[in-house]
Amino acid sequence: MVKKVVIVLAAAAVAVLLLRYFFPSDERLIRRQFDRLTENISRPAGEKALAGLQRAAAVSDLFSDRVRLDLPEAGLAGEYDRQEIRTLAMVFRNRFTRLSVECRDLHMTLDRDQARITATCRARGVAGSEQVRETREVRAELVRTSEDGWLFSGCAFVQVLRR
Amino acid sequence: MRAGRWLVPAMNLRSLVRVLLLVSASWLLFSRLYQPLCIEGRSMEPTYTDGSLVFCNRMAYLFSEPRRFDVVAIRMAGDRIVLLKRIVALPGETVRFRNGVLLVDGRPLAEPYLQGPSDWNLAPRTVAPGTLYVVGDNRSVPMQVHVFGQVDRQRILGRVPW
Numbered sequence: 001m002v003k004k005v006v007i008v009l010a011a012a013a014v015a016v017l018l019l020r021y022f023f024p025s026d027e028r029l030i031r032r033q034f035d036r037l038t039e040n041i042s043r044p045a046g047e048k049a050l051a052g053l054q055r056a057a058a059v060s061d062l063f064s065d066r067v068r069l070d071l072p073e074a075g076l077a078g079e080y081d082r083q084e085i086r087t088l089a090m091v092f093r094n095r096f097t098r099l100s101v102e103c104r105d106l107h108m109t110l111d112r113d114q115a116r117i118t119a120t121c122r123a124r125g126v127a128g129s130e131q132v133r134e135t136r137e138v139r140a141e142l143v144r145t146s147e148d149g150w151l152f153s154g155c156a157f158v159q160v161l162r163r
Numbered sequence: 164m165r166a167g168r169w170l171v172p173a174m175n176l177r178s179l180v181r182v183l184l185l186v187s188a189s190w191l192l193f194s195r196l197y198q199p200l201c202i203e204g205r206s207m208e209p210t211y212t213d214g215s216l217v218f219c220n221r222m223a224y225l226f227s228e229p230r231r232f233d234v235v236a237i238r239m240a241g242d243r244i245v246l247l248k249r250i251v252a253l254p255g256e257t258v259r260f261r262n263g264v265l266l267v268d269g270r271p272l273a274e275p276y277l278q279g280p281s282d283w284n285l286a287p288r289t290v291a292p293g294t295l296y297v298v299g300d301n302r303s304v305p306m307q308v309h310v311f312g313q314v315d316r317q318r319i320l321g322r323v324p325w
Contacts, residue, residue, distance in 0.1 A: 002174055105241025120239040133204055137239040161312035
C-alpha cells in the first residue's frame with residue numbers, strides 16, 4: 001500500500017517537473033533570464049579574451065533596445081542602448097580576475113507585458129589584489145518581446161540603509 | 164540489527180508520518196522561529212566573525228519593539244540574504260560620529276563591544292519615525308566601505324539572541 005502511494009507520488013512529481021520544463025510559466029521564464037544574466041556576468045578564473053567578449057555579448061542580448069539604469073554607485077544613470085550595455089558589461093567584467101554573481105529572493109509583480117522584480121544580488125570576486133564582496137537589493141523591469149521572451153528594460157539599486 | 168532498523172526504518176505508514184512530522188517541525192523551527200544565518204563578511208567583527216553561524220529569532224519583535232544594542236537581521240528583497248547590524252539609535256534621536264565616537268543626542272554612547280581604532284566622522288542626523296539607526300561593530304574599516312544607516316522598521320526580520 002505504502003509502496004503504491006510512494007510510486008504514485010513520485011510519478012506525479014515527475015509529471016509536474018516535465019510540465020514545468022516544457023510549458024514554463026512567465027515566472028519561470030523570467031527566472032531563466034536572471035540565471036542567464038548572472039551566469040554571463042560572472043567571470044571564471046583564467047577566462048580567455050574571446051570567451052569574455054562572447055559573454056559580454058550574451059549579456060547585452062538579454063536587454064531590450066532601450067534600457068533605463070539607475071545605479072548611481074556604479075556611475076550609471078540614464079538610458080542606454082544594447083551596444084552600450086555590451087561595452088559596459090565588457091568593462092565591468094574586465095575589472096575582475098574572477099567574479100561570481102548570484103541573485104536570490106526574486107519577487108515578481110507581473111502585468112500583461114511587463115514585470116517588476118526585486119531581488120538580492122551578491123557579487124564575490126577578486127579585482128586586482130582586492131577581495132570584492134557586495135550585496136545589493138536590485139529592482140529590475142522586464143518587457144515581454146514575444147510569446148515566451150522577456151528582456152530587461154530597467155535596473156536600479158534599492159537603498160536599504162540611508163546614512 | 165536494531166541500530167540498522169533505527170537508521171533505515173521499514174517503509175510503512177507510521178514511518179512516513181514520522182518523516183513528515185519531522186520535516187514539518189524542522190521547517191517551522193528553522194524558517195519561522197530560529198532562522199540559521201551564515202555570516203559572510205567582517206562588518207560585525209569582533210562580535211561575529213566571518214564564516215560563523217548564528218540564529219535569528221524571528222518572533223523577537225512580535226510583542227515588543229526593537230531596543231538599542233540589539234543585533235538584528237535586516238531583510239533585503241527576501242529573507243535568504245540579510246544584513247546583520249546593531250541598533251544604536253531609535254526614532255527621533257540624533258546620531259553623529261566624531262573622531263570614531265558615536266554620539267546619540269549629543270552624548271557619547273558606551274559601546275563595550277567595539278575593538279580597534281576608528282576615525283569616523285559623520286554630521287548629525289535625526290532618525291526618522293518608523294526607522295532605526297543601525298551600524299556594524301567593526302568600525303576600524305573606512306567609513307566609506309561600511310554599510311550603515313537608517314532602516315525601515317518593517318525590514319527588521321528578527322534579533323540575534325547570542
